[in-house]
Amino acid sequence: MAVRTVLQQADIDRAITRIAHEILESNRGAERLVLLGIPTRGVVLADRLAAIIGRIAASDVPAGALDVTMYRDDLGRHPVRTPQPTSVPSGGIDGATVVLVDDVLYSGRTIRAAFDALADLGRARAVRLAVLVDRGHREFPIRADFVGKNLPSSTRERINVRLAEVDGDDAVTIDGGDD
Amino acid sequence: MRHLLSTKELSRDDAIALLDVAEDMAAVQEREMKKLPTLRGRTVVNLFFEDSTRTRISFEAAAKRLSADVINFSAKGSSVSKGESLKDTAQTLQAMGADGVVIRHHASGAPQTLAMSGWIDAGVVNAGDGTHEHPTQALLDAFTIRRRLHGATSRGRGLDGVHVVIVGDILHSRVARSNVWLLTTLGATVELVAPPTLLPVDTTAWPARVGYDLDASLAGGPDVVMMLRIQAERMHAAFFPNSREYARTWGLDDARFDRLPPTTMVMHPGPMNRGLEIAARAADSPQSTVREQVANGVSVRMAALYLLLSGERGDAA
Amino acid sequence: MTERFLITGATLATGGRADLLLSDGVIAEVGRIADAAGATVVDADGLVALPGLVDLHTHLREPGYEQSETVLTGTQAAAAGGFTAVFAMANTSPVADTAGVVEQEASLGRAAGYATVQPIGAVTVGLKGEQLAELGAMARSRANVRVFSDDGFCVSDPLLMRRALEYVKAFDGVIAQHAQEPRLTQGAQMNEGALSGELGLVGWPAVAEESIIARDVLLAEHVGSRLHVCHVSTAGSVEVIRWAKARGIDVTAEVTPHHLLLTEDLVSSYDPRFKVNPPLRRAEDVEALRLALADGTIDIVATDHAPHPVEAKESEWDAAANGMVGLESALAVVHAAVVENGLLDWADVARVLSAAPASIGRLAGHGQPLERGSAAEVALYDPAAASDFSLDRLAGRSVNSPYLGRRLPGRVVATFHGGYATYLDGAVRPADEIARHASARLEGTRG
Numbered sequence: 034m035a036v037r038t039v040l041q042q043a044d045i046d047r048a049i050t051r052i053a054h055e056i057l058e059s060n061r062g063a064e065r066l067v068l069l070g071i072p073t074r075g076v077v078l079a080d081r082l083a084a085i086i087g088r089i090a091a092s093d094v095p096a097g098a099l100d101v102t103m104y105r106d107d108l109g110r111h112p113v114r115t116p117q118p119t120s121v122p123s124g125g126i127d128g129a130t131v132v133l134v135d136d137v138l139y140s141g142r143t144i145r146a147a148f149d150a151l152a153d154l155g156r157a158r159a160v161r162l163a164v165l166v167d168r169g170h171r172e173f174p175i176r177a178d179f180v181g182k183n184l185p186s187s188t189r190e191r192i193n194v195r196l197a198e199v200d201g202d203d204a205v206t207i208d209g210g211d212d
Numbered sequence: 213m214r215h216l217l218s219t220k221e222l223s224r225d226d227a228i229a230l231l232d233v234a235e236d237m238a239a240v241q242e243r244e245m246k247k248l249p250t251l252r253g254r255t256v257v258n259l260f261f262e263d264s265t266r267t268r269i270s271f272e273a274a275a276k277r278l279s280a281d282v283i284n285f286s287a288k289g290s291s292v293s294k295g296e297s298l299k300d301t302a303q304t305l306q307a308m309g310a311d312g313v314v315i316r317h318h319a320s321g322a323p324q325t326l327a328m329s330g331w332i333d334a335g336v337v338n339a340g341d342g343t344h345e346h347p348t349q350a351l352l353d354a355f356t357i358r359r360r361l362h363g364a365t366s367r368g369r370g371l372d373g374v375h376v377v378i379v380g381d382i383l384h385s386r387v388a389r390s391n392v393w394l395l396t397t398l399g400a401t402v403e404l405v406a407p408p409t410l411l412p413v414d415t416t417a418w419p420a421r422v423g424y425d426l427d428a429s430l431a432g433g434p435d436v437v438m439m440l441r442i443q444a445e446r447m448h449a450a451f452f453p454n455s456r457e458y459a460r461t462w463g464l465d466d467a468r469f470d471r472l473p474p475t476t477m478v479m480h481p482g483p484m485n486r487g488l489e490i491a492a493r494a495a496d497s498p499q500s501t502v503r504e505q506v507a508n509g510v511s512v513r514m515a516a517l518y519l520l521l522s523g524e525r526g527d528a529a
Numbered sequence: 530m531t532e533r534f535l536i537t538g539a540t541l542a543t544g545g546r547a548d549l550l551l552s553d554g555v556i557a558e559v560g561r562i563a564d565a566a567g568a569t570v571v572d573a574d575g576l577v578a579l580p581g582l583v584d585l586h587t588h589l590r591e592p593g594y595e596q597s598e599t600v601l602t603g604t605q606a607a608a609a610g611g612f613t614a615v616f617a618m619a620n621t622s623p624v625a626d627t628a629g630v631v632e633q634e635a636s637l638g639r640a641a642g643y644a645t646v647q648p649i650g651a652v653t654v655g656l657k658g659e660q661l662a663e664l665g666a667m668a669r670s671r672a673n674v675r676v677f678s679d680d681g682f683c684v685s686d687p688l689l690m691r692r693a694l695e696y697v698k699a700f701d702g703v704i705a706q707h708a709q710e711p712r713l714t715q716g717a718q719m720n721e722g723a724l725s726g727e728l729g730l731v732g733w734p735a736v737a738e739e740s741i742i743a744r745d746v747l748l749a750e751h752v753g754s755r756l757h758v759c760h761v762s763t764a765g766s767v768e769v770i771r772w773a774k775a776r777g778i779d780v781t782a783e784v785t786p787h788h789l790l791l792t793e794d795l796v797s798s799y800d801p802r803f804k805v806n807p808p809l810r811r812a813e814d815v816e817a818l819r820l821a822l823a824d825g826t827i828d829i830v831a832t833d834h835a836p837h838p839v840e841a842k843e844s845e846w847d848a849a850a851n852g853m854v855g856l857e858s859a860l861a862v863v864h865a866a867v868v869e870n871g872l873l874d875w876a877d878v879a880r881v882l883s884a885a886p887a888s889i890g891r892l893a894g895h896g897q898p899l900e901r902g903s904a905a906e907v908a909l910y911d912p913a914a915a916s917d918f919s920l921d922r923l924a925g926r927s928v929n930s931p932y933l934g935r936r937l938p939g940r941v942v943a944t945f946h947g948g949y950a951t952y953l954d955g956a957v958r959p960a961d962e963i964a965r966h967a968s969a970r971l972e973g974t975r976g
Contacts, residue, residue: 049286099234103278103400103518113213113523116236118367153245220727283902299843319847320729322717328798329843342847344729398951412726413734 037202040205044060048181063090072117104146219394251280274513320344350390372399380440539573581613582905586831593622604643606925608951609907626651626662628670668676676704694754713737746773763816801849836927905948915971
């Protein structure tokens, strides 16, 4: 099976930096911005984005983790999933612009669950979505506001995002379909 | 996990994983919106052949906070008390579409019989069977100890090196049995203290030290002292002469409590007989975890229900 | 003219091979038989021929509990197990504590015709342990009772036990004691030990059996009576009986097949098929019981065949009934427990499952060696037919066998009672056929 690298470390750095600028631009600054990553790799990406945005805007941007496991609509179709901790920055999300951060956007089911999870935490002023890779094949009317790379793919292919904090190095690869 | 029948069968990894999920559940319990949609459309039956309001409402709260539909089926005043067999009751629940059955039964092994009989497809949670096991109580005890010791850094940890003394009616206690297995699996050292009449005749297979002298055990400065409820009817069966002698010899009275290190946790599964196995001062002290145990009970039971019922059916993991 | 059977090439328990000719209710010839015109030939090549088995401890359940077993179905189970005589325990409803009940049982057995049914009389009225039943009347009745037992309950009152032991001397009777100190076994669910503590089941301590046996052998010695101990289950009991026998006390003892093979760890499943009284014990007990049977400390194997309807076993452990069916599996279990390992040979099996129980129960016409002129009571066993014990091997009304799905080393192939086949080619002969044989035989003895 062919494994192809589509983004290398430098590409990933560039994509994250670009997204950081886009978030700042669309939010008109870092004011009341909260980044919530979806475990596992979304949390890493949210931390990196928060650091970059903080550097650019010279202010602290709170980042946290939003686990959506308990809100998924497909729990009964898979073996039991292990939930991950949720951690909301101390200021909460009421009135904030929350940017959800995930590594790959695919069917949209994870993000749908994230909306429910978010609603149980409070009332955000606005919710945005940032993803490193958008591979298409949406099953919900959901679209990312900030995309690192659009990667049209076959459903047979597997897209793997590797991030140094979790996997030891940065890369995005595709395991090709069998054909 | 298909059923939760005993702690003896739990591996260390499984036990820690369950306690970690319980941490997530506890976090949900601390926020304003305490309910999760996780088990929407699933039906949990609380099948109680023995009265136990405390355990039943704890399971009921756990199931409801996961959005499961809850049906309480209490043996008193139902067909069960009119001699309906466990099998017929089980088949009734099956017909009603129960996904999970939380069973409390006066007969040891009844949850296992229910789970293995083929009468029912539901996941079975043992909520206390006879004098056998009470696994969720032991899990909430372990969870409480871990939280007290490690706070926010509890996740992923066992109870290695923790010294626990369990005192009282070991012979009839399902709480003691479940704790002996679980706490040991998690790395704790367990010591049992009781009158010889209230110990099983042969405990050589138990991973616990056994003794009769409470003062000697407390002198070791344990991290945890767990007092078990003494039932009055034991007196009449000549297990011990009277409650005064019991309290004097095996009760956690003020003098004994004062000799404990201030870091020693005092636990009790409740309901307490104040003045018999535990004095009010110990029960109400900051060292007492009694109220935390109740709160943690809901989180641990949510975790158990989640792990049993959220995945696809027939999942043997 | 009744059917004659020529059994060819059977291996005798005493060693050697022989043909056996069964005719007119007796063994007409043993040896090389060339001419047996008109006889039905049963090829017994590779089969062991044993005297028809005698069970000193069977629960036939009739009258009163016909949903579990009847005299007919219970003796069909006996036939399937190679038994030609069963002693029927007294815990029926009404209890077999009067001449009327024991005579009724015996006549039901005669009419069914599958095996000799020898009633056991209750020791006390209603098995209540309060006052002696009419032991003399039962002894003098047509049922000719010699064995008395409150089985299911212990005659725990020492004075009552003493009187019973004394009283039955008048007619050469024996008290078969169910040794279980009742106060020490209140609510007991399984053997008391490490496992009962872990499983949270109320323990049945060995001392509750051993203390009663110790008391009873001393009583038997004191009053010079005959005592039989039912279903001995512990190593300590074996020691007590060994001591008593060495002292010259007239005591005999039985062990069940299940106590020779199964151990308490089966209870870990909480599967009520393994619930029995006395309970399954430790491996050390099983070992001691096997050795005791081999050295004669324990005299006989008796099944304690205890049928129960399905619902009595489909429940939580505490609520389930005690007992196992055992007639159909007994010989194969004994084979597995004490013959395969060389502790007993087939002659020993003939003794412990036929001659000795007939002798203890003073039952004529059974337990005789397979010789010319002996009663035609014969069982044929295939010791090489190892197979998983299955439902189709059960011939009684109940299926509460602990051996279902367990590999057993052999099987009964045929049983002959009174000269006719009650079980042949792995099937119980039809009831109407057996009833005809039985009534013809009764006519013959009267004529």
